[in-house]
Amino acid sequence: MVATLLSLKLHLAVADLKRSTVRLVLWIVIAVNVLFAVGLSLVGLAAASLAVPGHEAQAGWITVVCGTILVAGWTLLPLIFFGFDQTLDPARFAPFPLTGAKLAPGLILAGLLGLPGLFTAVVCLGAALPWLGNPLVLAVGLVASVLGFLMTQVCARVASTALSGMLSSRKAKDMMGVIGLVVILVLSLAGSGISMIIGFLTSSSSRLANIWQIIEDVSAVASWTPFGAPWALIADAGSGQWLLLVAHLGLTCAYLGVGLWAYGIILNHALVAGTIARSSSVVTKDSIARLAGLTWVRGKLVPVAAIAARCLRYWRRDPRYLGQIPAMLFMPIVFCGMGWGFQFLPTSSPEEAVPAILVNGMIAFGLGFMALMAGYTISADIAYDSTAWWIHLATGVKGWQDRLGRVAALSMIAVPIIIIVGIAVPWLIGSPSKIVPSLAAMVILYLSALGVSSIASALVIYPIALPGESPLKMKTGMMGSQALSQMGSMTVAGLLALPICIWVIFATSWQAWLALGAAIVVGGAMVVAGVILGGKIMDSRGPTILQSLKKNDSSERS
Amino acid sequence: MCDILSSMDNDAPDVVATMPDNVSQPMISMRGLTKFFGRMCAVNQLNLDIPRGSMYGFVGPNGAGKTTTLSMATGMLKPDAGQVWVTGIDVWQNLTAVKARIGVLPDRLRLFDRLSGQELLTYTGLLRGMDKTTVAQRSGDLLTALGLADDARKAVADYSAGMTKKIALACAVIHAPDVLVLDEPFEAIDPVSARTIADILGGFVRDGGTVILSSHVMDTVQRLCDHVAIIAHGSLLAAGPVKDVAAGMDLESRFIQLVGGGPEHGELTWLRPS
Numbered sequence: 007m008v009a010t011l012l013s014l015k016l017h018l019a020v021a022d023l024k025r026s027t028v029r030l031v032l033w034i035v036i037a038v039n040v041l042f043a044v045g046l047s048l049v050g051l052a053a054a055s056l057a058v059p060g061h062e063a064q065a066g067w068i069t070v071v072c073g074t075i076l077v078a079g080w081t082l083l084p085l086i087f088f089g090f091d092q093t094l095d096p097a098r099f100a101p102f103p104l105t106g107a108k109l110a111p112g113l114i115l116a117g118l119l120g121l122p123g124l125f126t127a128v129v130c131l132g133a134a135l136p137w138l139g140n141p142l143v144l145a146v147g148l149v150a151s152v153l154g155f156l157m158t159q160v161c162a163r164v165a166s167t168a169l170s171g172m173l174s175s176r177k178a179k180d181m182m183g184v185i186g187l188v189v190i191l192v193l194s195l196a197g198s199g200i201s202m203i204i205g206f207l208t209s210s211s212s213r214l215a216n217i218w219q220i221i222e223d224v225s226a227v228a229s230w231t232p233f234g235a236p237w238a239l240i241a242d243a244g245s246g247q248w249l250l251l252v253a254h255l256g257l258t259c260a261y262l263g264v265g266l267w268a269y270g271i272i273l274n275h276a277l278v279a280g281t282i283a284r285s286s287s288v289v290t291k292d293s294i295a296r297l298a299g300l301t302w303v304r305g306k307l308v309p310v311a312a313i314a315a316r317c318l319r320y321w322r323r324d325p326r327y328l329g330q331i332p333a334m335l336f337m338p339i340v341f342c343g344m345g346w347g348f349q350f351l352p353t354s355s356p357e358e359a360v361p362a363i364l365v366n367g368m369i370a371f372g373l374g375f376m377a378l379m380a381g382y383t384i385s386a387d388i389a390y391d392s393t394a395w396w397i398h399l400a401t402g403v404k405g406w407q408d409r410l411g412r413v414a415a416l417s418m419i420a421v422p423i424i425i426i427v428g429i430a431v432p433w434l435i436g437s438p439s440k441i442v443p444s445l446a447a448m449v450i451l452y453l454s455a456l457g458v459s460s461i462a463s464a465l466v467i468y469p470i471a472l473p474g475e476s477p478l479k480m481k482t483g484m485m486g487s488q489a490l491s492q493m494g495s496m497t498v499a500g501l502l503a504l505p506i507c508i509w510v511i512f513a514t515s516w517q518a519w520l521a522l523g524a525a526i527v528v529g530g531a532m533v534v535a536g537v538i539l540g541g542k543i544m545d546s547r548g549p550t551i552l553q554s555l556k557k558n559d560s561s562e563r564s
Numbered sequence: 565m566c567d568i569l570s571s572m573d574n575d576a577p578d579v580v581a582t583m584p585d586n587v588s589q590p591m592i593s594m595r596g597l598t599k600f601f602g603r604m605c606a607v608n609q610l611n612l613d614i615p616r617g618s619m620y621g622f623v624g625p626n627g628a629g630k631t632t633t634l635s636m637a638t639g640m641l642k643p644d645a646g647q648v649w650v651t652g653i654d655v656w657q658n659l660t661a662v663k664a665r666i667g668v669l670p671d672r673l674r675l676f677d678r679l680s681g682q683e684l685l686t687y688t689g690l691l692r693g694m695d696k697t698t699v700a701q702r703s704g705d706l707l708t709a710l711g712l713a714d715d716a717r718k719a720v721a722d723y724s725a726g727m728t729k730k731i732a733l734a735c736a737v738i739h740a741p742d743v744l745v746l747d748e749p750f751e752a753i754d755p756v757s758a759r760t761i762a763d764i765l766g767g768f769v770r771d772g773g774t775v776i777l778s779s780h781v782m783d784t785v786q787r788l789c790d791h792v793a794i795i796a797h798g799s800l801l802a803a804g805p806v807k808d809v810a811a812g813m814d815l816e817s818r819f820i821q822l823v824g825g826g827p828e829h830g831e832l833t834w835l836r837p838s
Contacts, residue, residue, distance in 0.1 A: 293683060294686045298690050308695075309692075312690035315687075319678065397687075397688060401663065401691040402664060474677075474721065549642045
């Protein structure tokens, strides 16, 4: 059974790569890059530990901590990226007379044949590398890394299969997508916070000793958990604590055994519970009729209002749309946080202080980038519609109506955010005189990005998370075409907005008001131009757009 | 439905490649329609006339080119060669005018399924530029007629396959088009709903409307349609009144005769309960 499942996974992987040369090339490029990065860090690790004899204990602690993070990552990742690697979805084995216990080992080992599994295996083997000089510890290290790798796969399978059983309804899946986004945002913020703390702690030797104490404590606790137990073998061997090693080995095997047994049981449930539970959410009011029903909405504006109402409905109901808000806020938070934090760096003399221009520059960059991102958001809209967009094509909606409806809906959400952030940030850092200039710059950047994206998104349809999928789901081929479209349109939008942005930097206070007015007028003109031009392109490219949407849809569903 | 069947027998359309004239103008005319996907020829030099007021069945094996042909006729897929006219208007020259006259039910395309059934109908009506009161009234009528009134406020994502098909059909008819182009309207539909849809379509045709529908089920086509076209590998094999095409056989046997049965299969001597 193990061999059958492994060869099935291998065939599927190869068939997937064969489907398009672009995919194959992309895969190889990513593989080479990651291998290079992993290899480099492993060599660094080995070199570091060989160069510092007498630090075996420290090396052991670090191995345990890093290993724990690796296994915990494999356990948590499927919770965030649900639907992550469903090539061998247990539900697909439901028609066959198989038990969970029979399937479990094969499904766990099949993880080795995927890209993430392969890299993890390499990283795991690397854990033994620092001990090249000590054959006995090296041997223990190799065994430990195999056990550690198995642990990552067992934890990942148990977590993802148990979760997919719980997330059978659409609503639960939507919730999970939003939770995943929040987790990522929090983690990224925590990441920058932690690096600041580490920077602070390492700035003197007494604080450095503290860090080692913390790492030792963490590794001591982690070594008894399923995440850290396999890696503790290396630490024990390194420091010659053989009795402890036997205990950790026994514990690791026990954890693996329990995990395998639990996975078998969960699989048995997954094999039976193939049916999808239906949750039904009731919409209280016809939101489309409500917005389009406004009396001033007449004639050719009726479809525009309908499209805007539909987009707003999706902002509320589709986690993929909500997921764009963290993406919008991410850059300003990081950059403004860093700029703001600079002021508090300990300095011995005033000359060492970070220059004000750098602080202001980082904050300005954060705000401007946010406005640009907000305007760019619209370029994912048609891709999010997926093939449901046919209804725009079949009903003969004009391209400009499609474009304008989306611009209106996004602006109802993004403009308040921009105004709030544009006022709050300068006010919070204690320079309220910068409110008008920063608003002017943000307005022109937002509007020019909106105009450019209205054209670009009628030209380039890139693969993106399909309706009902996690907003975090990555698509093969997404990175390439999306990055290209994003870099292209954001560069053009930035250049178009540049004159007013430069003016704002040197503007006196009354000139700043003038610049704000100019930003609204010029930016407005750019949006009008984008809507008309993008609409024209859409009118002539309609059938081609539908074909691309169909292609992106079916390549995932087959 | 039988009375429609017999009444339509007389006006057999000619499938010869003549340009449609304006006197006995067919509802839809296709001439030399051709579409390639890469090197694969999906539709090859297709000529077909759909008479006004007919219920026209469009049948063929999987991958025969049915969906491709219907997409080209409705302005959703640009042909590589050939022309289509709807009521004498060249589709690809006057997309907006033609789209206003046809109602489309595509197969295997998504709907805006986060909207409720009611919202999706309103959306479609408003996109068509209809006025708001008419949209509200007709969507209410349609939801009741199709038995969706109780689920009107549920998200379409939570609908069953049959309900989804019905709401898509409601979207296709809300602007009271001259012609309905329906791709697999009876797929995944339960017998009760199928009867409802058949009755609605029958009434539409009786009042002078034209319906073209694709299907896999010969029985349905034979029962509902007055005309039928059989397509395989992108080429038209036969077209005309059902009786003429069937040539004295039942439609299914005739279809298999024309399309060609599967490859000769040996006896599965072991296939019996053990």
